[in-house]
Amino acid sequence: MIDPALRAAFAEIVGADQVLVEKADVWPYGYDNSRRHSPPDAVVFPHNHEHVARIVRLCNQHGLAMVARGRGTGTVGASVPLRGGVVLAMERMARIVRIDPENRVAVVEPGVTNQDLQDALAPHGFFWPPDPTSAAYCTIGGNLAYNSAGPRAIKYGTPRENTLGLRAVTGAGTEIKTGVYTTKGVVGYDFTRLLIGSEGTLAIITEATLKLTPLPQTKRTLRATYRNIRSAASAVSRLMAQPVTPYVLEFIDGNAIEMIRKYSSVPLPQGAGAMLILEVDGLTAGIDAAVDALVAAAQGDGLIDVVTARTKDEVDALWATRKALSPALRNVAPKKINEDVVVPVANLPDLIDGLDALARRYQIQIINFGHAGNGNIHVNLLVDPDQADQLERAEKCLDEVFSLVLNLNGTLSGEHGVGIEKRPFISRELTPETLQLMKSVKNLFDPAGLLNPDKIFPA
Amino acid sequence: MNGNQSAELQELVRAAAGAKRTLRIIGGGSKNFLGRATSDDDVLNVAGHRGIVSYEPEELVLTARAGTPLAEIESALAERGQMLPFEPPHYGANATLGGTIACNLSGPRRPFAGAARDYVLGTDIINGRGEALHFGGQVMKNVAGYDVSRLMCGAYGTLGVLLSITLKVLPRTAETLTLRHELGSADAIRMMNARAGQPLPITATAYDGATLYTRLEGTATAVQAARRKLGGDVENDPAFWANVREQRHGYFGDARKLWRLSVAPTAASLNLGGKTFIEWNGGLRWLYSDESPEAIRTAARAAGGHAMLFRGGDEGADNFDPLTEPLATLQRNLKSAFDPAGVFNRGRLFTAI
Ligand SMILES: Cc1cc2nc3c(=O)[nH]c(=O)nc-3n(C[C@H](O)[C@H](O)[C@H](O)COP(=O)(O)OP(=O)(O)OC[C@H]3O[C@@H](n4cnc5c(N)ncnc54)[C@H](O)[C@@H]3O)c2cc1C
Numbered sequence: 001m002i003d004p005a006l007r008a009a010f011a012e013i014v015g016a017d018q019v020l021v022e023k024a025d026v027w028p029y030g031y032d033n034s035r036r037h038s039p040p041d042a043v044v045f046p047h048n049h050e051h052v053a054r055i056v057r058l059c060n061q062h063g064l065a066m067v068a069r070g071r072g073t074g075t076v077g078a079s080v081p082l083r084g085g086v087v088l089a090m091e092r093m094a095r096i097v098r099i100d101p102e103n104r105v106a107v108v109e110p111g112v113t114n115q116d117l118q119d120a121l122a123p124h125g126f127f128w129p130p131d132p133t134s135a136a137y138c139t140i141g142g143n144l145a146y147n148s149a150g151p152r153a154i155k156y157g158t159p160r161e162n163t164l165g166l167r168a169v170t171g172a173g174t175e176i177k178t179g180v181y182t183t184k185g186v187v188g189y190d191f192t193r194l195l196i197g198s199e200g201t202l203a204i205i206t207e208a209t210l211k212l213t214p215l216p217q218t219k220r221t222l223r224a225t226y227r228n229i230r231s232a233a234s235a236v237s238r239l240m241a242q243p244v245t246p247y248v249l250e251f252i253d254g255n256a257i258e259m260i261r262k263y264s265s266v267p268l269p270q271g272a273g274a275m276l277i278l279e280v281d282g283l284t285a286g287i288d289a290a291v292d293a294l295v296a297a298a299q300g301d302g303l304i305d306v307v308t309a310r311t312k313d314e315v316d317a318l319w320a321t322r323k324a325l326s327p328a329l330r331n332v333a334p335k336k337i338n339e340d341v342v343v344p345v346a347n348l349p350d351l352i353d354g355l356d357a358l359a360r361r362y363q364i365q366i367i368n369f370g371h372a373g374n375g376n377i378h379v380n381l382l383v384d385p386d387q388a389d390q391l392e393r394a395e396k397c398l399d400e401v402f403s404l405v406l407n408l409n410g411t412l413s414g415e416h417g418v419g420i421e422k423r424p425f426i427s428r429e430l431t432p433e434t435l436q437l438m439k440s441v442k443n444l445f446d447p448a449g450l451l452n453p454d455k456i457f458p459a
Numbered sequence: 460m461n462g463n464q465s466a467e468l469q470e471l472v473r474a475a476a477g478a479k480r481t482l483r484i485i486g487g488g489s490k491n492f493l494g495r496a497t498s499d500d501d502v503l504n505v506a507g508h509r510g511i512v513s514y515e516p517e518e519l520v521l522t523a524r525a526g527t528p529l530a531e532i533e534s535a536l537a538e539r540g541q542m543l544p545f546e547p548p549h550y551g552a553n554a555t556l557g558g559t560i561a562c563n564l565s566g567p568r569r570p571f572a573g574a575a576r577d578y579v580l581g582t583d584i585i586n587g588r589g590e591a592l593h594f595g596g597q598v599m600k601n602v603a604g605y606d607v608s609r610l611m612c613g614a615y616g617t618l619g620v621l622l623s624i625t626l627k628v629l630p631r632t633a634e635t636l637t638l639r640h641e642l643g644s645a646d647a648i649r650m651m652n653a654r655a656g657q658p659l660p661i662t663a664t665a666y667d668g669a670t671l672y673t674r675l676e677g678t679a680t681a682v683q684a685a686r687r688k689l690g691g692d693v694e695n696d697p698a699f700w701a702n703v704r705e706q707r708h709g710y711f712g713d714a715r716k717l718w719r720l721s722v723a724p725t726a727a728s729l730n731l732g733g734k735t736f737i738e739w740n741g742g743l744r745w746l747y748s749d750e751s752p753e754a755i756r757t758a759a760r761a762a763g764g765h766a767m768l769f770r771g772g773d774e775g776a777d778n779f780d781p782l783t784e785p786l787a788t789l790q791r792n793l794k795s796a797f798d799p800a801g802v803f804n805r806g807r808l809f810t811a812i
Contacts (some may be wrong), residue, residue: 102652102725125656147602158600160609161577164585174785180721180764186563186613187765187780188790188808190576193609197602214658237517243630243680283658286681293678342598344518374599410687414600422603433590436606440796444789458606 001098002041006062010044010086013054018045018092022093027070029087034077034421040087049167049175049316057173059086060448067452068204070111070142073134076419077336078146078199082454088204089231091143096120097207104212105164110141110205126212126339129156132415141205146417147197152242152278154373157215160196167207194441198457199417202445209422216281216411219247220291223318224298224306225272229253231302232274233348234374239278240299240345244293248279251309251372253352256325259323259367261394263328266320276372277322322369329367333382335368337394339401342376343410354404355379362397364390376414402428418456427458463507465583465591465622471503472620473589476800484616484804486526487553490562492770494615495778497806501651505557505620511535512623519628520580520597525557525621532556535730536628544572544629548704559619563613565673567663570655570724570739576612583618584611586797597625610793616804618797631678631734632662637699638691640671644728647671648741652725659685665703666737667710673698685751704737710736711745716771717754722745723763731758745769756780782809 002021008017020026020043030039041064046052059066065085066453072079081087088341094111101124108117114135121127130143131150142148144166149158156162178191186192195203226232232251239249252260254273261268268275276298280290287303291308298306309315329336343351352368358364370377379401383394402412412422412429427435439457443449475482482491483499485491486506496651509526516539521531529549536542536767546566548714560582565574581595596600611621644649647666651673654661662679670701675682702708713734720729724741731762742764749757759766765780772778782790787809794801794812806812 012524070567101656103723104652104656147606149600153600159578160606161573162780169787174789176786188607188782188786188812189614189618189793190612191786191789193576193606197606202605214656216658240519241630242518243632245629281658282677283660283681283684286660286678289678289680312660342600344515344520344597346518371600375598376598409597409603411596412599412603414602415597417602419605426603429594433682434592434594434604434607437586437592437796438607440606441605441793444792444796 007042009058010055013050013058014044018047019043020197026087029072029089029114030081032072032074032077033081034075034080034419036077036080036420038080039084040081040083041084043087043089045092046088049169052088052204052206053169053173053452055086055422056169056171059450060173063448063450065450068141068145068200069074070139070145071137073111073138074146074419075141075416076421077457078417078419078452082420085450090139091220093206099124101126106210106236108140108210110139110144110208110210112136112140112141114143115329121212122215125215128210128217129153129162129213130159138207140210144196144205144208145198145200146415148415151248151250151371154249154371155245160193162211162213163192163196163208163435164211165209166205167440168203170203171451173449175180176203178342189255197417199419199452199455201455203444208439218284218287219279219281220287221309221315221437222278222280222291222294222298222306222357223321224276224278225269225304226274226276227271227302227304228273230349231300232276233345235276235298235300235303235346237298238346239294240373242293244280244290246278246280246294248277248375249276249371249373250322250369251324252275252369253367255365256369257369259328259332260321263331264324266324268321272304275321277318284417325357326370327364327404329380329382335383335385337381337383337398337412339379339398340370340376340415341379341401341405341410342374342414343408345372345375347408347410348372348375348377351377351404351408351410354408355401356398357401358404362393364394364397365416374414375410376439420455423456423458426456461504461507465508465585468503468505468508468622469585469589469591469621472585472587472802475501476587476589476802479800480802481805482802484620486555486558487528489549489551489554490558493562494807495776495809496773497804499805501618504554506553507624509555512705516541518597520625521628522597522623522625523556524623525555525560528554529554529556529559530638537719540631541628542580542631543626544567545575545578546704547575548706550705556624560612560624561582561614561616561621567665567700567738570742571662572629574612576609579608579612579624580606580627581625582611583622585622586619587800587802591622592619595625599627615807617794617808619803631791634679634682635674636682636686636692638673638675638686638689639694640673640691641669642666643719644668644735644737646735648727649727651737651740654689655724659688661685663700664738664740668734668736672699708736710745715747715749718746718748719765719767719769720746720755720759720762722759723765726762727730729758733757752776779808779809
């Protein structure tokens with residue numbers, strides 16, 4: 001329970017009805033999609049930059065831990081207030097400050113949801129490229145803090161490549177502005193990109209200047225099926241190495257196809273061991289040529305067929321396979337441990353083979369799909385939490401999954417971040433010297449160690 | 460001092476830190492004119508630490524030591540039909556990859572494809588304590604820990620010695636065509652921006668005061684469709700964009716100081732007299748002017764950006780927009796975290812950094 005005087009001090013900043021302290025009220029702000037839970041002592045709703053700066057300074061005066069929270073859709077626990085303290089819930093700082101189509105820039109507060117922003121931009125003929133599947137619920141602040149992205153990243157990049165500048169309050173309460181209102185102008189060291197992906201451990205973002213991209217004139221969807229993962233991985237390399245970059249290049253492995261076959265009625269070609277779904281965009285005048293280029297690159301050893309959709313129904317039919325996957329998975333296992341690892345595309349077959357071997361050894365079903373164009377694969381371990389030994393086997397298996405990924409020159413996370421979940425593994429990817437340097441960077445922004453403590457770095 | 464092996468370079472850095480001497484890191488020396496002029500105790504020449512470590516065309520990834528000549532990298536890529544997407548200027552035959560990344564130099568394609576820093580996947584560096592550190596990796600998406608690799612880009616060697624750099628590369632486009640339109644400056648700025656807001660296959664724009672140049676790249680059909688839409692005449696000089704990039708175009712070469720202004724793309728003419736050359740859809744303005752540095756910086760700020768003295772700076776003068784508090788303190792502290800004794804390129808970026 002928070003000291004009443006402190007509660008009054010927060011109320012003085014944001015108004016009494018913008019502070020929650022009752023157990024039942026703060027409870028929902030204690031978890032995210034990692035299903036970890038640790039309630040804060042208080043939840044405060046800032047409405048503007050000034051509020052954030054004052055709250056952070058107050059927390060520093062009283063040695064209170066603080067965590068910024070978007071909408072809690074993160075999957076690794078980065079917004080979970082492990083030490084209690086104060087959650088700064090950013091959801092009411094949700095104004096789109098300015099859309100400037102002439103300069104191709106939007107200025108937003110961090111609590112705006114990704115989808116609300118896209119909806120506001122579309123009438124102007126623009127979009128902001130980062131496209132996490134959770135777009136309808138997650139905030140721009142969360143997107144920036146995790147560097148979240150989706151399929152479109154292969155052509156259009158992640159928040160790092162699509163953000164011009166930030167306004168923020170550091171853990172120490174210092175108000176900073178990074179970047180400028182231009183083509184990613186930077187004066188001095190690039191703090192914009194340092195803050196992006198830092199999981200809210202360096203500063204709280206209060207405003208972001210985002211770079212916009214014109215909406216494409218038209219798009220096409222293709223599906224290519226292959227006998228096995230090796231032939232599909234070679235195709236991914238060929239597809240990415242020619243000049244027409246698709247903006248979506250999704251992959252599902254043989255186990256996933258098997259599952260769809262069992263639990264849905266979606267028609268699938270026989271003998272398929274891996275499938276790619278592609279989307280390409282561009283000028284109406286050039287789209288057929290672009291499709292031809294992709295179809296040509298898809299050709300090769302092990303190709304079963306490649307289909308191009310032209311009508312909306314045909315597009316839906318191609319995506320039906322991918323969309324049938326999630327319900328099918330739920331049918332099989334009540335819980336899935338979903339990890340988003342990345343390996344170089346050429347190592348995809350070794351990754352999938354390695355995962356198959358682990359699945360056999362630990363008697364755990366593993367299903368893989370993801371964004372093949374940049375080697376970002378979602379590895380799903382299917383478990384029944386009611387079987388105690390299964391969960392234990394899964395944990396051990398997961399440990400080896402990470403070793404496998406790092407041995408294949410990969411990284412532990414392409415989208416979901418480190419948060420709490422991957423802390424135990426981070427020192428396998430980063431050397432002690434590198435971690436030490438990152439800690440000293442953290443220390444510059446948050447000398448008292450109060451801003452989102454106990455995240456990223458090994459315990 | 461020369462070092463070919465990273466261990467030798469580490470030893471030299473440790474010795475300098477121990478003796479409290481400062482080092483000026485030099486690759487090919489082609490960017491000596493960039494940044495503040497400084498007087499360092501010793502030169503650390505890294506040109507000998509060179510060579511492509513690995514290049515996997517099917518993976519679109521290349522790793523090279525920092526001293527590798529840019530030309531060597533570009534010709535290895537060209538052999539496989541690939542390129543550095545950020546189209547870096549060389550500013551001299553000796554340009555190295557390390558210098559290019561340290562200065563975050565990007566050419567005409569930048570507003571369309573991104574800057575040098577957007578293509579850096581990982582780096583190996585030596586910090587001011589002589590420790591070798593590795594950041595990032597070989598894959599495009601990586602959110603494990605802070606993005607320190609990107610901090611190296613544009614740090615002008617003040618944070619550490621770049622040892623090697625892993626870059627994402629891209630396939631070359633199939634077809635390229637440059638269009639010319641004779642226009643006044645206000646119309647040119649308007650047209651560049653109007654076009655940039657549409658999904659057209661444009662990959663470079665430049666305005667020399669009389670003519671707007673627009674480069675189209677992509678599949679043949681897309682380029683031809685865009686050409687019909689945009690009209691204008693075809694520019695036939697195949698070296699046009701290379702000349703702009705390398706500042707060999709007729710505009711450059713004035714005896715006055717050359718300023719580089721980063722401004723909001725739609726900013727109107729800045730009324731600073733002299734002569735201007737515009738790139739990047741209006742976001743980049745080169746300027747030869749007799750106005751005072753203060754007047755130029757004020758105008759750039761009013762136009763939503765900042766100004767850098769690009770050529771002709773002298774010791775003592777600030778080349779970059781001076782940092783204001785509290786950012787200045789944070790940046791100084793960041794420098795200390797990497798280079799506590801202040802060994803590297805002291806004063807190259809700002810007086811105190
Ligand atoms: C169904 C589902 C699908 C998903 N799909 C994807 C996907 O395709 N790609 C992907 O990358 N992720 C995906 N995610 C994960 C998640 O949605 C994203 O990471 C999202 O960006 C989190 O946003 P949020 O607003 O919920 O942030 P939260 O979970 O509330 O917070 C995440 C982190 O951001 C920090 N933070 C929040 N606001 C600020 C701020 N203003 N300043 C500083 N730090 C801040 C928090 O402290 C925390 O560290 C998915 C999640 C779900 C549940």
